[in-house]
Amino acid sequence: MFVQALLVALVGIIATIDYNGPLFMIHRPLVTGTLTGLVLGDMTQGVIIGSSLELMWLGVTGIGGYTPPDTISGAIVGTALGILSGQGATAGIAIAVPVAVVTQQLDVLAKTADIAFVKKADAAAERGDISKIGLYQYASLGIIVLFKVVPIFLAVLVGGEYVQSLFDMIPDVVMKGLNVAGGLLPAIGFGMLLNMMLKKKMWVFLLVGFIASAFLGMSTIGITFVGVAVAYLTVMMGNGFGSETPAPVAAQTESASNDDDEVYDL
Structure with a gap:
């Protein structure tokens, strides 16, 4: 023991x-x-x-x-x-x-x-x-x-x-x-x-999982893979589906400024 x-x-x-x-x-x-x-x-x-x-x-x-x-x-x-x-x-x-x-x-x-x-x-x-x-x-x-x-x-x-x-x-x-x-x-x-x-824009993902479980009878593993696919598509849509077009200069400047603010916030 x-x-x-x-x-x-x-x-x-x-x-x-x-x-x-x-x-x-x-x-x-x-x-x-x-x-x-x-x-x-x-x-x-x-x-x-x-x-x-x-x-x-x-x-x-x-x-x-x-x-x-x-x-x-x-x-x-x-x-x-x-x-x-x-x-x-x-x-x-x-x-x-x-x-x-x-x-x-x-x-x-x-x-x-x-x-x-x-x-x-x-x-x-x-x-x-x-x-x-x-x-x-x-x-x-x-x-x-x-x-x-x-x-x-x-x-x-x-x-x-x-x-x-x-x-x-x-x-x-x-x-x-x-x-x-x-x-x-x-x-x-x-x-x-x-x-x-669960914020204002997130309820739809809960709904997708509920539908997959309650109406489609999917297992937990299956719902997990659906969640991975939905998350990937969401990120891709946010990035313009993999477009290699560079972000506008103003957006880049704002991003750099935010990064600096975060660093000096410490």
Whole structure:
């Protein structure tokens, strides 16, 4: 169990670095759930729980100073305890949501602690010591990783047995309620995503997807390919269908001016 907890914590480390760095989408619940299931020997349940959480948290994102629920810790701990307890997606989703909310506060604490490294980096910049700035950057990432990985490791190490005992005491009617709630949560995720994306000119794309699903009976993969084709045609129409005619000088000047404004805005 100790080795498994370490491996699950390693998944958390990789996901956290990805979220705060390259953004290869390794931090998404679908990927972290799958990797957690692979580590614990039940990849199928990992994919099921991870995909359910992915749908639920599609619209969760950090904008400005807002810190969203910690979907990395929530997905990993939820998947791990769902597998270890033998309750699958029901336990995984029920555990993932409160864990994500609680560890959200730990993420705030970690970033608050990182302010000390920002001050050190400012001092190094004033001295012209550029090499130290990168060092402080990585040190601040280490704090964030530490605050995220320790709870994951402890939850997996000691939590599986207790979760199983807890769910054994829950009446069947409550378990059925949790199953129903788990089925509804992905719809909330889609609602959050649409609330962010569905602007005045975008409703027609939602209509195309609805028609493809409800009236044409297309699968999700088929609708995805339709979406790719529509997006490509939209971009081509905006660019004059690949015309090589250069943009007017005035437009080029305005674009360059906007770029300069954006650079100096920093």
